[in-house]
Amino acid sequence: MNFSETEWQQQNAAMRQARNLGPGGTQDMDLACYQLIARVLAERPQGDLPDEFARQTAALVPDDRRQRYWRESNIALLVVFGMLMASCMAAAHFVLGMKWDGVSKNLAAISQWLTYEPWLLTGVAGFGIVQWMIFRMRVRE
């Protein structure tokens, strides 16, 4: 099927005639066929979007204020957690007289506490779970 400029013009003429005049007015079989094809091609496809499509779609758009609220509350939660950790470290240093013995020794001590003090482990795990749930909710939002 090689491109033919003459036939292309004929197809487009049929399209214009079908659009403006409706059928007929030609003895040319090809043109008449193209008019019928043009009529069918200009029909709207069956079915349509529901009337409330625009409203429903607009409702799906994420609300910026809500997103900002989640972002800010998450940051606030992290700040509170950091302050709690800092308070604990300050209390351990000033009240219990504990010294900073380097990262590895302190990490070893923390892991020992976690093993000996189940409530501490529960607290850390709880914080992790809350953070994860917040993350999931934000993703769903």
Added chain:
Amino acid sequence: MKQEANDEYALVQAVLSREACAFEELVRLYQRLCWHITYRMVRDPDEARDLCQETFLRVHRQLHQFRFECPLKSWIGRIAYSIALRHLERRRQMPAVSIDVADLPDDETPIAAVDLEAGWADEELVSRVRAGVDALPPIPRTLLTLFHLEEMPVAEIALITGMSEGTIKSHLFRGRLRLKDWLQRRGVSRR
């Protein structure tokens, strides 16, 4: 034309500044185009509806990147087209690009000496032509819809599909020629 561009600019700015109902208005304005593209590509109303929704959510996400270098209609059409195309690829139903591989319905009884002027009003003949259009591959079918139904010029269709104007003309030409040959082979004639 200038007024249209101004309205478009105002609408985009309203959506970007989160004005109430602005995005809903934008969806309402372009949902018909989006439906025509996605429905012609996938031919399933439920899937087409989901793809339209996906299109407008992406439009909302990316609207700040729209630079008014082309009409908003073409930009939204391009998003709808690329989403529908990717959907077909995911479904492993790679859209056949060549019109020559289209299998037009062949199992029906021949149409005996139909007068085309009468055929214009003959619902049976029209529905057969509809079946012929439906049997075309998704891409030529969509191009023909944009050209005939949306009355878009070839240049605008090129903006939407990313194809060259020559390729689009070739698809339109061969699609209609194929349909005409198919009609004539089926015995449609002028009395």
